[in-house]
Amino acid sequence: MVYFEVYSTAEDALKREKQIKRYRRQWKENLINSVNPQWRDLYDDFKEQNIDKK
Template sequence: MKEYYVYILASRKDGVLYIGVTGDLLKRIYQHQQGAIEGFTKKYQVKKLVYFESCNNINVCLNREKQLKAWRRDWKVALIEANNPNWNDLSDGLYN
């Protein structure tokens, strides 16, 4: 069964946030970190994976992405800090 991910990137703790969806988390995060994707994340140096969740239905993930994007910033920060209080780059664990 295919797995999909909703993820949040940050430029730094309490910095710029970006929310996205992908079917290949490792590849997508690598693309963001290498600046291979033109646009918002490259312009604002948003490279640090601070939160992600998975599901097996793309429509569920897309709806969750829309939900998170509509949230107030303080709710997004609370979600990140409930799971990753130090805003560690979670991609470090994905590559090992």
């Protein structure tokens, strides 16, 4: 996992996922590079954020 966004509802997350899927690959790569230029694996960061929400 090299990119993720957190939303308060599943509906909002699905809406954003569908939006991102419509974009071209280069736009997606630019999005990743803007927050994670080394393309570091962010799974542990994601896991920690989800644990905090429970």
